[in-house]
Amino acid sequence: MEKQVINPWTWQEERNYVQAVEVRNVESTLYVSGQTAISDDGISSDRDMRSQLLHTIRNLEKVIREAGYELNHIVRLNIYTTSASELFENFGIVQEWLTDNGIRQASTVLEVKSLFETLKVELEATAVK
Numbered sequence: 001m002e003k004q005v006i007n008p009w010t011w012q013e014e015r016n017y018v019q020a021v022e023v024r025n026v027e028s029t030l031y032v033s034g035q036t037a038i039s040d041d042g043i044s045s046d047r048d049m050r051s052q053l054l055h056t057i058r059n060l061e062k063v064i065r066e067a068g069y070e071l072n073h074i075v076r077l078n079i080y081t082t083s084a085s086e087l088f089e090n091f092g093i094v095q096e097w098l099t100d101n102g103i104r105q106a107s108t109v110l111e112v113k114s115l116f117e118t119l120k121v122e123l124e125a126t127a128v129k
Contacts, residue, residue, distance in 0.1 A: 001026055001129055003075065005104050016095040017107040021075040026128045030067050034080065034122040035060040036115065044117040049086040052120050053093045060123050069127045072102040076126040084111040087121060 006020040007013070037045035037055035045052050064071060079094070081087040087109070098105070105125075115122055 001073070003128075016098045017077075018104050019106070021104070021106050023075055023128050028129055030064065030069050030125075030127045030129075032060065032063050032125040032127065034078075034124040035063060036119045036122045038119075044119050046118040049081075049083065049120050050090045050093065053087075053090055056121055056123050057093070057097055060125060064125065064127055067127075069129055071127075073127045073129050074103045074105050074125050075128055077103070077105045077107045078124040079107065079109045080112050080115065080122040080124070081109070082112060082115055082120050084109065 002024040004022045004024075005018045006022060007018050009019070012019060035056055036059065037047070037052035038059065039045070045055055047055075061071060064074070079087070097103075
């Protein structure tokens with residue numbers, strides 16, 4: 001697999017995403033459903049944004065690794081949240097995770113009216129190998 005980042009500007013670097021990712025010679029692609037802070041028993045978290053972000057990231061990592069992919073092969077990460085202001089107050093968690101795992105992805109952040117039950121954030125990813 002060959003991956004090329006396209007960034008016509010430099011300002012997005014401090015926001016931990018890229019404008020586009022081109023991938024060539026792909027062996028396979030993994031489309032991950034939106035992951036949230038739901039326990040192994042299927043119980044939705046009612047905790048704060050920080051806690052839900054950490055739990056959601058763990059769940060996303062579990063699905064990607066279970067499928068035999070590496071985190072740094074994430075090429076797209078969409079973030080859905082019921083509160084953009086709460087998300088951005090805690091966004092350092094996401095930025096640190098992206099940096100620590102060498103993830104350089106195209107991203108979209110969307111504020112939505114609601115998510116399932118008591119959930120505040122959902123991460124949807126595409127990974128390649």
